[in-house]
Amino acid sequence: MKSLTEHLTFETPTRVAFVNITPQVESLVTKSGVQEGLCLVNAMHITASVYINDNEDGLLGDYEKWLEGLAPHGPVERYAHNSGTGEDNTDAHMKRQVMGREVVVAITGNKLDFGPWEQIFYGEFDGRRKKRVLVKIIGE
Amino acid sequence: MKSLTEHLTFETPTRVAFVNITPQVESLVTKSGVQEGLCLVNAMHITASVYINDNEDGLLGDYEKWLEGLAPHGPVERYAHNSGTGEDNTDAHMKRQVMGREVVVAITGNKLDFGPWEQIFYGEFDGRRKKRVLVKIIGE
Amino acid sequence: MKSLTEHLTFETPTRVAFVNITPQVESLVTKSGVQEGLCLVNAMHITASVYINDNEDGLLGDYEKWLEGLAPHGPVERYAHNSGTGEDNTDAHMKRQVMGREVVVAITGNKLDFGPWEQIFYGEFDGRRKKRVLVKIIGE
Numbered sequence: 109m110k111s112l113t114e115h116l117t118f119e120t121p122t123r124v125a126f127v128n129i130t131p132q133v134e135s136l137v138t139k140s141g142v143q144e145g146l147c148l149v150n151a152m153h154i155t156a157s158v159y160i161n162d163n164e165d166g167l168l169g170d171y172e173k174w175l176e177g178l179a180p181h182g183p184v185e186r187y188a189h190n191s192g193t194g195e196d197n198t199d200a201h202m203k204r205q206v207m208g209r210e211v212v213v214a215i216t217g218n219k220l221d222f223g224p225w226e227q228i229f230y231g232e233f234d235g236r237r238k239k240r241v242l243v244k245i246i247g248e
Numbered sequence: 249m250k251s252l253t254e255h256l257t258f259e260t261p262t263r264v265a266f267v268n269i270t271p272q273v274e275s276l277v278t279k280s281g282v283q284e285g286l287c288l289v290n291a292m293h294i295t296a297s298v299y300i301n302d303n304e305d306g307l308l309g310d311y312e313k314w315l316e317g318l319a320p321h322g323p324v325e326r327y328a329h330n331s332g333t334g335e336d337n338t339d340a341h342m343k344r345q346v347m348g349r350e351v352v353v354a355i356t357g358n359k360l361d362f363g364p365w366e367q368i369f370y371g372e373f374d375g376r377r378k379k380r381v382l383v384k385i386i387g388e
Numbered sequence: 389m390k391s392l393t394e395h396l397t398f399e400t401p402t403r404v405a406f407v408n409i410t411p412q413v414e415s416l417v418t419k420s421g422v423q424e425g426l427c428l429v430n431a432m433h434i435t436a437s438v439y440i441n442d443n444e445d446g447l448l449g450d451y452e453k454w455l456e457g458l459a460p461h462g463p464v465e466r467y468a469h470n471s472g473t474g475e476d477n478t479d480a481h482m483k484r485q486v487m488g489r490e491v492v493v494a495i496t497g498n499k500l501d502f503g504p505w506e507q508i509f510y511g512e513f514d515g516r517r518k519k520r521v522l523v524k525i526i527g528e
Contacts, residue, residue: 109249109389109528111424113496133347144251144384146288148426148492152503155440160339160349161294166328170338171345174319179454186268188446198450201441205451205487209440210490212288212352214384216253223292242501244494246425246527247249247386249389284391285526286428300489301434301481306468313484314459316472328438352428352492354524356393361522364430387526388389 112140112245115152123181124131126168127230127238129241134220135215136243143218145247149228150210152240155200157207157231175203175233200233207231215247252280252385255292256287260375263321266308267370269298273353274360276383277367283358285387289368290350292380295340297347297371315343315373340373355387392420392525395432400515401463406448407510409438409521413493414500416523423498425527429508430490432520435480437487437511455483455513480513487511495527 114136116129133149149158161167179202184190187198211228214221230241254276256269273289289298301307319342324330327338351368356362370381392492394416396409429438441447459482464470467478494501510521521524 109424112351113424113494113501141518143339144253144382145250146286146426147492148494150492150494151505154503154505159345160463161345162329164329164333166330166332166368167341170327170329171342174342178318178458182434187450189442189444189450192444192446193444198447201447202451202454205439208348210492211351212251214382215286215288221253221384223294223380223382225294226292235411240503242494242503244426247251274499283389286392286426288525299485301485302469302503304469304473306470306472307481310469311482314482318458322423348488352430352490354393354522356429356524361393361524363434363520363522366432370526387391 109246109248110142114243116241118230118239120232120239123235124172125232125235128163128227129230130228133243135219137145137215138244142215142247145215146211147215148244150242152242155197155204155234156239157223158211158241159207159229159231160211160226162225165229178206179203197234203233245248249388250280250282254383258370258379260372263375264312265372265375268303268367269370270368272366273368273383277355277360280385282355282385282387285355287353287355288350290382292382294375295337295344296379297344297345298351298381299369299371300351300366302365303367318346319343337374337387344375361384389528390420390422394523396521398510398514398519403513403515404452405512408443408502408507409510410507413508413523417495417500420525422525422527425495427493427495428490428524430522432522435477435484435514436519437484438491439487439511440491440506440508442505443507452514455486458486459483477514483513485498
Protein backbone atom coordinates (compact mmCIF):
# COMPACT_ATOMS: atom_id res chain seq x y z
CA MET A 109 0.00 0.00 0.00
CA LYS A 110 1.21 3.49 -0.86
CA SER A 111 0.20 6.64 1.00
CA LEU A 112 0.76 10.38 0.73
CA THR A 113 0.01 13.14 3.26
CA GLU A 114 0.12 16.81 2.26
CA HIS A 115 -1.37 20.13 3.34
CA LEU A 116 -2.77 23.07 1.43
CA THR A 117 -2.77 26.46 3.16
CA PHE A 118 -5.20 29.37 2.85
CA GLU A 119 -5.62 32.89 4.11
CA THR A 120 -8.59 34.39 2.31
CA PRO A 121 -8.99 38.19 2.31
CA THR A 122 -12.75 37.93 2.98
CA ARG A 123 -14.73 36.23 5.75
CA VAL A 124 -16.55 33.99 3.23
CA ALA A 125 -14.73 32.65 0.16
CA PHE A 126 -14.77 29.70 -2.22
CA VAL A 127 -11.48 28.47 -3.75
CA ASN A 128 -11.20 25.82 -6.46
CA ILE A 129 -8.46 23.43 -5.30
CA THR A 130 -8.87 20.74 -7.98
CA PRO A 131 -5.52 21.43 -9.72
CA GLN A 132 -3.56 21.13 -6.46
CA VAL A 133 -5.28 17.87 -5.51
CA GLU A 134 -4.73 16.44 -9.01
CA SER A 135 -1.00 17.21 -8.73
CA LEU A 136 -0.83 15.36 -5.43
CA VAL A 137 -2.55 12.31 -6.95
CA THR A 138 0.09 12.28 -9.71
CA LYS A 139 2.85 12.69 -7.12
CA SER A 140 1.50 9.82 -4.98
CA GLY A 141 1.90 7.31 -7.79
CA VAL A 142 -1.31 5.62 -6.57
CA GLN A 143 -3.10 3.97 -9.51
CA GLU A 144 -6.16 2.62 -7.65
CA GLY A 145 -7.21 4.05 -4.32
CA LEU A 146 -8.98 6.78 -2.37
CA CYS A 147 -8.17 10.45 -1.90
CA LEU A 148 -9.49 12.15 1.25
CA VAL A 149 -9.53 15.96 1.24
CA ASN A 150 -10.69 17.61 4.47
CA ALA A 151 -10.72 20.99 6.16
CA MET A 152 -8.54 20.90 9.29
CA HIS A 153 -10.50 23.82 10.75
CA ILE A 154 -14.06 23.62 11.97
CA THR A 155 -15.34 26.81 10.33
CA ALA A 156 -14.42 25.71 6.79
CA SER A 157 -15.57 23.07 4.31
CA VAL A 158 -14.26 20.96 1.49
CA TYR A 159 -17.00 20.08 -1.00
CA ILE A 160 -17.49 19.14 -4.66
CA ASN A 161 -19.69 21.18 -6.95
CA ASP A 162 -19.68 23.53 -9.94
CA ASN A 163 -16.96 26.07 -10.76
CA GLU A 164 -19.42 28.80 -11.78
CA ASP A 165 -19.30 32.29 -10.27
CA GLY A 166 -23.07 32.78 -10.20
CA LEU A 167 -23.49 29.59 -8.19
CA LEU A 168 -20.80 30.60 -5.69
CA GLY A 169 -22.66 33.86 -5.02
CA ASP A 170 -25.94 31.94 -4.74
CA TYR A 171 -24.35 29.58 -2.19
CA GLU A 172 -23.13 32.51 -0.10
CA LYS A 173 -26.61 34.10 0.03
CA TRP A 174 -28.36 30.79 0.62
CA LEU A 175 -26.07 29.82 3.50
CA GLU A 176 -26.51 33.27 5.04
CA GLY A 177 -30.27 32.62 4.99
CA LEU A 178 -29.91 29.21 6.65
CA ALA A 179 -27.38 30.37 9.29
CA PRO A 180 -27.17 34.17 9.59
CA HIS A 181 -23.93 35.74 10.82
CA GLY A 182 -25.74 38.19 13.06
CA PRO A 183 -26.95 39.51 15.33
CA VAL A 184 -23.85 38.05 16.96
CA GLU A 185 -25.47 37.78 20.41
CA ARG A 186 -28.13 35.36 19.13
CA TYR A 187 -25.63 32.53 19.55
CA ALA A 188 -24.44 31.18 22.92
CA HIS A 189 -21.10 30.15 21.37
CA ASN A 190 -20.40 33.79 20.48
CA SER A 191 -21.43 35.12 23.91
CA GLY A 192 -19.46 32.45 25.75
CA THR A 193 -16.22 32.67 23.79
CA GLY A 194 -16.14 36.27 22.57
CA GLU A 195 -15.95 35.01 18.99
CA ASP A 196 -18.38 35.92 16.20
CA ASN A 197 -18.15 32.78 14.07
CA THR A 198 -20.98 30.51 15.24
CA ASP A 199 -22.66 30.82 11.84
CA ALA A 200 -19.44 29.53 10.26
CA HIS A 201 -19.66 26.34 12.38
CA MET A 202 -23.17 25.86 10.95
CA LYS A 203 -22.43 26.71 7.32
CA ARG A 204 -19.56 24.24 7.41
CA GLN A 205 -21.98 21.45 8.48
CA VAL A 206 -24.31 22.17 5.53
CA MET A 207 -21.45 22.13 3.01
CA GLY A 208 -19.50 19.31 4.70
CA ARG A 209 -16.03 18.81 6.16
CA GLU A 210 -14.53 16.44 3.63
CA VAL A 211 -14.74 14.65 0.31
CA VAL A 212 -13.54 11.18 -0.55
CA VAL A 213 -12.69 10.80 -4.22
CA ALA A 214 -11.89 7.59 -6.11
CA ILE A 215 -8.52 7.34 -7.83
CA THR A 216 -8.62 5.28 -11.03
CA GLY A 217 -5.57 4.99 -13.30
CA ASN A 218 -3.68 7.59 -11.20
CA LYS A 219 -6.41 10.21 -11.78
CA LEU A 220 -9.30 11.67 -9.78
CA ASP A 221 -12.28 9.66 -11.07
CA PHE A 222 -14.66 12.55 -11.72
CA GLY A 223 -17.88 13.24 -13.59
CA PRO A 224 -17.87 16.06 -16.18
CA TRP A 225 -18.45 19.00 -13.82
CA GLU A 226 -17.04 17.85 -10.52
CA GLN A 227 -14.57 20.31 -8.97
CA ILE A 228 -13.18 20.32 -5.43
CA PHE A 229 -13.72 23.54 -3.49
CA TYR A 230 -12.40 24.93 -0.26
CA GLY A 231 -15.27 26.80 1.40
CA GLU A 232 -14.16 29.40 3.92
CA PHE A 233 -16.74 30.81 6.36
CA ASP A 234 -14.43 32.56 8.85
CA GLY A 235 -11.41 33.69 6.86
CA ARG A 236 -8.80 36.42 7.12
CA ARG A 237 -6.52 34.02 9.04
CA LYS A 238 -4.36 30.97 8.28
CA LYS A 239 -6.20 27.72 7.63
CA ARG A 240 -5.16 24.30 6.35
CA VAL A 241 -6.61 21.45 4.29
CA LEU A 242 -5.33 17.87 4.54
CA VAL A 243 -4.94 15.64 1.50
CA LYS A 244 -4.47 11.95 2.33
CA ILE A 245 -4.10 9.40 -0.45
CA ILE A 246 -3.98 5.64 0.04
CA GLY A 247 -3.94 2.81 -2.50
CA GLU A 248 -1.64 0.94 -4.83
CA MET B 249 -4.97 -4.76 -2.29
CA LYS B 250 -8.01 -5.45 -4.46
CA SER B 251 -10.10 -2.77 -6.12
CA LEU B 252 -13.25 -2.54 -8.22
CA THR B 253 -14.65 0.40 -10.21
CA GLU B 254 -18.19 0.32 -11.61
CA HIS B 255 -20.91 2.77 -12.64
CA LEU B 256 -24.66 2.80 -12.14
CA THR B 257 -26.75 4.81 -14.61
CA PHE B 258 -30.02 6.68 -14.08
CA GLU B 259 -32.55 8.62 -16.09
CA THR B 260 -35.44 9.42 -13.77
CA PRO B 261 -38.79 10.43 -15.32
CA THR B 262 -39.25 13.24 -12.77
CA ARG B 263 -37.09 16.21 -11.80
CA VAL B 264 -36.82 14.99 -8.19
CA ALA B 265 -36.59 11.27 -7.41
CA PHE B 266 -35.17 8.89 -4.82
CA VAL B 267 -33.94 5.45 -5.90
CA ASN B 268 -32.84 2.66 -3.53
CA ILE B 269 -29.55 1.35 -4.94
CA THR B 270 -28.58 -0.96 -2.06
CA PRO B 271 -29.06 -4.23 -4.02
CA GLN B 272 -26.80 -3.05 -6.87
CA VAL B 273 -24.06 -1.94 -4.47
CA GLU B 274 -24.29 -5.21 -2.52
CA SER B 275 -23.82 -7.17 -5.76
CA LEU B 276 -20.70 -5.16 -6.55
CA VAL B 277 -19.26 -5.86 -3.09
CA THR B 278 -19.78 -9.59 -3.71
CA LYS B 279 -18.21 -9.29 -7.16
CA SER B 280 -15.16 -7.42 -5.78
CA GLY B 281 -14.20 -10.31 -3.52
CA VAL B 282 -13.08 -7.74 -0.92
CA GLN B 283 -13.49 -9.18 2.59
CA GLU B 284 -12.32 -6.13 4.60
CA GLY B 285 -12.29 -2.66 3.09
CA LEU B 286 -14.22 0.46 2.15
CA CYS B 287 -16.91 1.06 -0.46
CA LEU B 288 -17.26 4.61 -1.82
CA VAL B 289 -20.52 5.41 -3.63
CA ASN B 290 -20.78 8.91 -5.11
CA ALA B 291 -22.89 10.88 -7.55
CA MET B 292 -20.80 11.89 -10.59
CA HIS B 293 -23.16 14.81 -11.26
CA ILE B 294 -23.37 17.91 -9.10
CA THR B 295 -27.17 18.11 -8.95
CA ALA B 296 -27.60 14.64 -7.42
CA SER B 297 -26.79 12.94 -4.11
CA VAL B 298 -25.93 9.58 -2.70
CA TYR B 299 -27.05 9.23 0.91
CA ILE B 300 -28.04 6.58 3.47
CA ASN B 301 -31.41 6.64 5.17
CA ASP B 302 -34.76 4.86 5.45
CA ASN B 303 -36.56 3.09 2.60
CA GLU B 304 -40.00 4.40 3.56
CA ASP B 305 -42.26 6.18 1.06
CA GLY B 306 -43.65 8.69 3.55
CA LEU B 307 -40.14 9.81 4.45
CA LEU B 308 -39.13 10.21 0.81
CA GLY B 309 -42.09 12.57 0.27
CA ASP B 310 -41.23 14.42 3.47
CA TYR B 311 -37.64 14.86 2.26
CA GLU B 312 -38.85 16.29 -1.06
CA LYS B 313 -41.07 18.88 0.65
CA TRP B 314 -38.46 19.74 3.27
CA LEU B 315 -35.71 20.29 0.70
CA GLU B 316 -38.05 22.43 -1.39
CA GLY B 317 -38.56 24.60 1.71
CA LEU B 318 -34.80 24.92 2.32
CA ALA B 319 -33.90 25.58 -1.35
CA PRO B 320 -36.94 26.46 -3.49
CA HIS B 321 -36.84 25.67 -7.21
CA GLY B 322 -38.38 29.00 -8.14
CA PRO B 323 -38.80 31.74 -8.97
CA VAL B 324 -36.00 30.72 -11.32
CA GLU B 325 -34.64 34.28 -11.61
CA ARG B 326 -33.88 34.48 -7.89
CA TYR B 327 -30.61 32.66 -8.56
CA ALA B 328 -27.60 34.18 -10.39
CA HIS B 329 -26.56 30.71 -11.60
CA ASN B 330 -29.85 30.35 -13.45
CA SER B 331 -29.71 33.84 -14.97
CA GLY B 332 -26.09 33.46 -16.01
CA THR B 333 -26.28 29.99 -17.54
CA GLY B 334 -29.87 29.77 -18.80
CA GLU B 335 -30.39 26.71 -16.59
CA ASP B 336 -33.07 26.30 -13.93
CA ASN B 337 -31.31 23.92 -11.56
CA THR B 338 -29.60 26.10 -8.94
CA ASP B 339 -31.87 24.67 -6.26
CA ALA B 340 -30.61 21.19 -7.24
CA HIS B 341 -27.00 22.25 -6.53
CA MET B 342 -28.19 23.28 -3.04
CA LYS B 343 -30.37 20.26 -2.28
CA ARG B 344 -27.46 18.03 -3.22
CA GLN B 345 -25.25 19.74 -0.58
CA VAL B 346 -27.83 19.15 2.17
CA MET B 347 -28.17 15.45 1.29
CA GLY B 348 -24.48 14.92 0.42
CA ARG B 349 -22.44 13.76 -2.58
CA GLU B 350 -21.18 10.43 -1.33
CA VAL B 351 -21.24 7.70 1.27
CA VAL B 352 -18.34 5.58 2.48
CA VAL B 353 -19.47 2.20 3.79
CA ALA B 354 -17.39 -0.37 5.66
CA ILE B 355 -17.06 -3.83 4.13
CA THR B 356 -16.78 -6.61 6.72
CA GLY B 357 -16.76 -10.28 5.70
CA ASN B 358 -17.47 -9.33 2.07
CA LYS B 359 -20.71 -7.53 3.06
CA LEU B 360 -21.82 -3.90 3.52
CA ASP B 361 -21.51 -3.45 7.30
CA PHE B 362 -24.90 -1.87 7.95
CA GLY B 363 -27.21 -1.13 10.85
CA PRO B 364 -30.76 -2.51 10.71
CA TRP B 365 -32.35 0.24 8.59
CA GLU B 366 -29.47 1.63 6.53
CA GLN B 367 -30.22 1.75 2.81
CA ILE B 368 -28.23 3.56 0.11
CA PHE B 369 -30.24 6.02 -1.98
CA TYR B 370 -29.59 7.92 -5.16
CA GLY B 371 -31.21 11.34 -4.76
CA GLU B 372 -31.97 13.09 -8.05
CA PHE B 373 -32.76 16.83 -8.00
CA ASP B 374 -32.49 17.62 -11.72
CA GLY B 375 -33.55 14.48 -13.54
CA ARG B 376 -35.05 13.59 -16.90
CA ARG B 377 -31.51 13.12 -18.30
CA LYS B 378 -28.69 10.58 -18.05
CA LYS B 379 -26.72 10.56 -14.81
CA ARG B 380 -24.12 8.26 -13.30
CA VAL B 381 -23.03 7.01 -9.90
CA LEU B 382 -19.53 5.68 -9.23
CA VAL B 383 -18.90 2.68 -6.98
CA LYS B 384 -15.27 2.24 -5.90
CA ILE B 385 -14.25 -0.60 -3.63
CA ILE B 386 -10.80 -1.08 -2.11
CA GLY B 387 -9.54 -3.59 0.43
CA GLU B 388 -8.39 -7.16 0.77
CA MET C 389 -3.28 -4.35 4.76
CA LYS C 390 -4.53 -4.23 8.37
CA SER C 391 -8.12 -3.63 9.39
CA LEU C 392 -10.11 -3.20 12.59
CA THR C 393 -13.88 -3.23 13.12
CA GLU C 394 -15.41 -2.10 16.42
CA HIS C 395 -18.68 -0.69 17.73
CA LEU C 396 -19.50 2.04 20.23
CA THR C 397 -22.89 1.91 21.96
CA PHE C 398 -25.11 4.72 23.20
CA GLU C 399 -28.36 5.18 25.07
CA THR C 400 -28.76 8.90 25.69
CA PRO C 401 -31.25 10.01 28.40
CA THR C 402 -32.58 12.82 26.16
CA ARG C 403 -34.09 12.82 22.66
CA VAL C 404 -31.33 15.12 21.35
CA ALA C 405 -27.76 14.80 22.61
CA PHE C 406 -24.18 15.37 21.52
CA VAL C 407 -21.40 13.08 22.79
CA ASN C 408 -17.67 13.61 22.22
CA ILE C 409 -16.31 10.23 21.10
CA THR C 410 -12.78 11.32 20.15
CA PRO C 411 -11.02 9.46 23.02
CA GLN C 412 -12.71 6.15 22.14
CA VAL C 413 -11.84 6.50 18.45
CA GLU C 414 -8.23 7.42 19.29
CA SER C 415 -7.91 4.29 21.42
CA LEU C 416 -9.12 2.15 18.53
CA VAL C 417 -6.57 3.73 16.18
CA THR C 418 -3.82 2.80 18.65
CA LYS C 419 -5.23 -0.71 18.99
CA SER C 420 -5.37 -1.19 15.21
CA GLY C 421 -1.63 -0.67 14.83
CA VAL C 422 -2.34 1.11 11.52
CA GLN C 423 0.37 3.72 10.86
CA GLU C 424 -0.99 5.13 7.57
CA GLY C 425 -4.60 4.71 6.57
CA LEU C 426 -8.20 5.83 6.92
CA CYS C 427 -10.64 5.68 9.83
CA LEU C 428 -14.35 5.60 9.02
CA VAL C 429 -16.73 6.43 11.88
CA ASN C 430 -20.46 6.18 11.07
CA ALA C 431 -23.79 6.07 12.82
CA MET C 432 -25.47 2.69 12.24
CA HIS C 433 -28.88 4.25 12.86
CA ILE C 434 -30.61 6.63 10.51
CA THR C 435 -31.73 9.17 13.11
CA ALA C 436 -28.21 9.87 14.38
CA SER C 437 -25.04 11.52 13.04
CA VAL C 438 -21.30 11.35 13.39
CA TYR C 439 -19.67 14.71 12.66
CA ILE C 440 -16.53 16.70 13.46
CA ASN C 441 -16.71 20.10 15.10
CA ASP C 442 -15.99 22.02 18.29
CA ASN C 443 -16.26 20.65 21.82
CA GLU C 444 -17.86 23.78 23.25
CA ASP C 445 -21.11 23.67 25.22
CA GLY C 446 -22.48 26.94 23.84
CA LEU C 447 -22.08 25.65 20.29
CA LEU C 448 -23.81 22.36 21.09
CA GLY C 449 -26.85 24.30 22.36
CA ASP C 450 -26.74 26.56 19.31
CA TYR C 451 -26.69 23.48 17.05
CA GLU C 452 -29.73 22.03 18.81
CA LYS C 453 -31.76 25.25 18.37
CA TRP C 454 -30.59 25.78 14.79
CA LEU C 455 -31.49 22.23 13.73
CA GLU C 456 -34.90 22.56 15.41
CA GLY C 457 -35.47 25.64 13.24
CA LEU C 458 -34.44 23.83 10.04
CA ALA C 459 -36.42 20.65 10.80
CA PRO C 460 -38.96 21.10 13.63
CA HIS C 461 -39.97 18.07 15.70
CA GLY C 462 -43.64 19.03 15.68
CA PRO C 463 -46.45 19.21 15.02
CA VAL C 464 -45.91 15.49 14.58
CA GLU C 465 -48.70 15.15 11.99
CA ARG C 466 -46.98 17.52 9.56
CA TYR C 467 -44.82 14.60 8.37
CA ALA C 468 -46.14 11.66 6.29
CA HIS C 469 -43.47 9.38 7.79
CA ASN C 470 -44.90 9.97 11.26
CA SER C 471 -48.51 9.45 10.18
CA GLY C 472 -47.67 6.31 8.19
CA THR C 473 -45.49 4.57 10.75
CA GLY C 474 -46.85 5.82 14.09
CA GLU C 475 -43.38 7.18 14.90
CA ASP C 476 -42.56 10.78 15.81
CA ASN C 477 -38.96 10.97 14.56
CA THR C 478 -39.16 12.34 11.00
CA ASP C 479 -37.33 15.47 12.08
CA ALA C 480 -34.48 13.25 13.33
CA HIS C 481 -34.10 11.75 9.82
CA MET C 482 -33.71 15.33 8.54
CA LYS C 483 -31.38 16.64 11.24
CA ARG C 484 -29.12 13.66 10.63
CA GLN C 485 -28.82 14.62 6.95
CA VAL C 486 -27.74 18.18 7.83
CA MET C 487 -25.08 16.97 10.28
CA GLY C 488 -24.04 13.91 8.24
CA ARG C 489 -23.87 10.14 8.74
CA GLU C 490 -20.13 9.60 8.84
CA VAL C 491 -16.65 11.03 8.97
CA VAL C 492 -13.52 9.71 7.30
CA VAL C 493 -10.36 10.71 9.14
CA ALA C 494 -6.76 10.29 7.97
CA ILE C 495 -4.44 8.21 10.14
CA THR C 496 -0.82 9.43 10.06
CA GLY C 497 1.84 7.89 12.31
CA ASN C 498 -0.81 5.79 14.11
CA LYS C 499 -2.75 8.92 15.14
CA LEU C 500 -5.91 10.71 13.97
CA ASP C 501 -4.50 13.45 11.72
CA PHE C 502 -6.48 16.38 13.12
CA GLY C 503 -6.41 20.16 13.07
CA PRO C 504 -6.25 21.99 16.42
CA TRP C 505 -9.98 21.95 17.27
CA GLU C 506 -11.32 18.89 15.46
CA GLN C 507 -13.31 16.56 17.71
CA ILE C 508 -15.54 13.66 16.66
CA PHE C 509 -19.12 13.85 17.94
CA TYR C 510 -22.01 11.44 18.04
CA GLY C 511 -25.17 13.45 17.35
CA GLU C 512 -28.34 11.82 18.64
CA PHE C 513 -31.71 13.10 17.39
CA ASP C 514 -34.00 10.29 18.57
CA GLY C 515 -32.43 8.94 21.72
CA ARG C 516 -33.61 7.15 24.84
CA ARG C 517 -32.91 3.80 23.15
CA LYS C 518 -29.87 1.70 22.19
CA LYS C 519 -27.87 2.91 19.23
CA ARG C 520 -24.51 1.94 17.74
CA VAL C 521 -21.61 3.59 15.92
CA LEU C 522 -19.23 1.64 13.66
CA VAL C 523 -15.49 2.33 13.61
CA LYS C 524 -13.67 0.78 10.64
CA ILE C 525 -9.94 1.29 10.19
CA ILE C 526 -7.92 0.18 7.18
CA GLY C 527 -4.30 0.78 6.27
CA GLU C 528 -0.80 -0.42 7.00
